[in-house]
Amino acid sequence: MLDKAPTTWRQAGRDITPENLAYIRTFAERFPGLSRTELTATLCEHLDWLTPAGRPKFQACSKLLARLEAAGELRRPALDERFSHPGPHARAAAVARAPRQRPSVVSSLSALAPVHLRLVSDRADEHRFNDALAQCHPLGYKKPFGYWARYLIESSEHWLGCVLLSGAAKALTARDRWIGWSERQRLANLPWVVNNSRFLIFPGVEVPHLASHVLGQLARQIGEDWHACWGYRPLLLETFVDPERFRGSCYRAAGWTLLGHTSGRGLVRPGKTYHTRPKLMFAKPLQAEFRTLLCSHQLRGQSAP
Structure with missing residues (x-):
């Protein structure tokens, strides 16, 4: 679970510092054209929130962003069907x-x-x-x-x-x-x-x-x-x-x-x-x-x- 303290948020075993939080807010504000999926994946990359294999910890980051939004700390992009993925x-x-035959x-x-x-x-x-x-x-x-x-x-x-x-x-x-x-x-x-x-x-x-x-x-x-x-x-x-x-x-x-x-x-x-x-x-x-x-x-x- 995510616990809020005066200076720190915590999610999936990671402390989210005030500096991290400020960066998340600033990035979301400056990139309003990103979908929720793209915003989450990019923040994982920029904040080094990755598995040992180098893959984004997408679910953990997504839950963090949702809780921050619910607490009024962040506003995420609206859901948009155009950006849904199969x-x-x-x-x-x-x-x-089958590969297309190209002349x-x-x-x-x-x-x-x-x-x-x-x-x-x-x-x-x-x-x-x-x-x-x-x-x-x-x-x-x-x-x-x-x-x-x-x-x-x-x-x-x-x-x-x-x-x-x-x-x-x-x-x-x-x-x-x-x-x-x-x-x-x-x-x-x-x-x-x-x-x-x-x-x-x-x-x-x-x-x-x-x-x-x-x-x-x-x-x-x-x-x-x-x-x-x-x-x-x-x-x-x-x-x-x-x-x-x-x-x-x-x-x-x-x-x-x-x-x-x-x-x-x-x-x-x-x-x-x-x-x-x-x-x-x-x-x-x-x-x-x-x-x-x-x-x-x-x-x-x-x-x-």
């Missing part, structure tokens, strides 16, 4: 669908033009998008946390691939040193950094320079699209590339900056250590003054977030 059996069935596309970029990024806005395209990543991307599909955007890469005749954007990595030594922000600034301003968590050109699509062309278009388009969806413009894109699979050539060609390698140690969890393969880290500023803004308190005045 149960595990429905999700398993979706992933198990091979061998062409020059100029002959294929115009190529454009179309923002996914309906449930049918969302299912197509998720299935394509599950079937064709080396990392499969993982539901994004926080704010997100799905794009279909299309020409006039073909569906060529997918781009998924989601919440930024919580802490990265090389990135954080490159930006120059303090820990407090990072926690406050991290939502203005967006992660290109999946980038897929379909097998059979052989179009030289297509990937870098798409990344250039993404950098020009994301500000307006993100503002239309979520009410603010991001300042920086980031991504990770497995050097055992790829060299990141398309990111370099599109003007992304190589920041270095991840440590390969994964996130540090109490009582647990594990390793992942080190990844190349790339970043793409979206505004000239991105460092000044990310290392400041100026973003707090924006209405959303």
Whole structure:
């Protein structure tokens, strides 16, 4: 149970300090566009409320938010059927669908033009998008946390691939040193950094320079699209590339900056250590003054977030 004390809330064996509570309130106020599910999952990530395996303690956090709301300490988003998600059996069935046969596309970029990024806005395209990543991307599909955007890469005749954007990595030594922000600034301003968590050109699509062309278009388009969806413009894109699979050539060609390698140690969890393969880290500023803004308190005045 959750017990309220003058300075501390307690839920599922964890003390929720006044600092935690202030952060929860501020985050909920600044991100009114998130559904309840997305708000809960993102707070789990930001507050390190995770299992030893690194999964969000979703039920515990959800109960905490509900009790805080009942006590008048917090106002959560209204329930919205548009953000409901299918149960595990429905999700398993979706992933198990037979792969769609996609035609091979061998062409020059100029002959294929115009190529454009179309923002996914309906449930049918969302299912197509998720299935394509599950079937064709080396990392499969993982539901994004926080704010997100799905794009279909299309020409006039073909569906060529997918781009998924989601919440930024919580802490990265090389990135954080490159930006120059303090820990407090990072926690406050991290939502203005967006992660290109999946980038897929379909097998059979052989179009030289297509990937870098798409990344250039993404950098020009994301500000307006993100503002239309979520009410603010991001300042920086980031991504990770497995050097055992790829060299990141398309990111370099599109003007992304190589920041270095991840440590390969994964996130540090109490009582647990594990390793992942080190990844190349790339970043793409979206505004000239991105460092000044990310290392400041100026973003707090924006209405959303």
